[in-house]
Amino acid sequence: MGKRLKQQKRGAGSPRYRALSKRSKTDLQYRPYDDMEKTGVLSGKVLSFVDDPARTSLLMKVKFENNEKGFLLAPEGIAAGDTIDVGAQGKLRLGSVLPLYRIPDGAYIFNIERNPGDGGTMVKAAGSFANIISKEGGMVYVKLPSKTTIVLSNECRAQLGVLAGGGRLEKPMLKAGANYYKLRKAKNRIWPLVRGAHMAAYSHPHGGKQHHAGKPTTVSRSSPAGSKVGHVAARQTGRRKGKRTAEPGGRGRKKKRK
Secondary structure (H helix, E strand, O other): OOOOOHHHHHOOOOOOOOOOHHHOOOOOOOOOOOHHHHHOOEEEEEEEEEEOOOOOOEEEEEEEOOOOEEEEEOEOOOOOOOEEEEOOOOOOOOOOEEEHHHOOOOOEEEOEOOOOOOOOOEOOOOOOOEEEEEEEOOEEEEEOOOOOEEEEEOOOEEEEOOEOOOOOOOOOOOOHHHHHHHHHHHHOOOOOOOOHHHOOOOOOOOOOOOHHHHOOOEEOOOOOHHHOOOEEOOOOOOOOOOOOOEOOOOOEOOOOOO
C-alpha cells in the first residue's frame, strides 16, 4: 500500500504543518479608510523597526498625531525619526500611504490594496515594488513585479518607495542548518523538499527509477486535491512538434512534408 502525498497529509492543517501565529508580531493592515484619510491627512513619526519572522520584509512602528500606534512595511532609505503621511492630502514622502490618484505616473509603490479599504494585499515581499503606468477615469493601470498589468480603482491605497530587504536571496546559505532555521523553525514549513521523481514508486506518482515510471505528468483540473502533482491542466508538455529547432551546426530542421 502506497503512502499519502504531502498535500494529502496536510489536509486542513495540523500543528505539524500550521504556521504558528504567535510568532507573528502583528496582523499587518492599513488604518481604517475613514473620513480623515479620505479628505485630510494624518502625519506619523517612525519610532523603530521590527523584524517579523512571519514575513520577509521589515516593519516600522509608527506613532500618529492622534496618539495612534501601528505597524507599516518599511521602504528602503527610511530612518527612525522620519515623518510619513497617511491620507489623500498627504505629501509625497517615502513610506507615505496615499490613494493611487494622488501618486504620479511612474512612481514606485508597494503594499497595494486590491479593493479600497482592504488593508493592503499585494507587493509585500522584501525588495519588491510596482509601477503606476497610467490613469484613465477612475481606474489606474499598475505593473506588478511579475510584469503583469492590472487595473485598480484610484481609491486603492499604496505606500511610496521600494520595499526594504532587497537582495536577501543573493547571500548563500552555506550550510543546510541555516536554511533549516530560516524555513522550518521560523515559518513552520516542511523542509527539505524532495522531488517526486526521486521518491519510491509507492511514495509518489512520479517515483520509481526514471522517466516517471511511464506515467504521464499531466493532471486534470478536476482531479481531487490530493492527486494534483505535476503539470496541472497543462495544455502541452515537452518540445513542440513541427517547428524549426536549432542544431549545433546552425541549421534548423524543417517539418517533414506528408
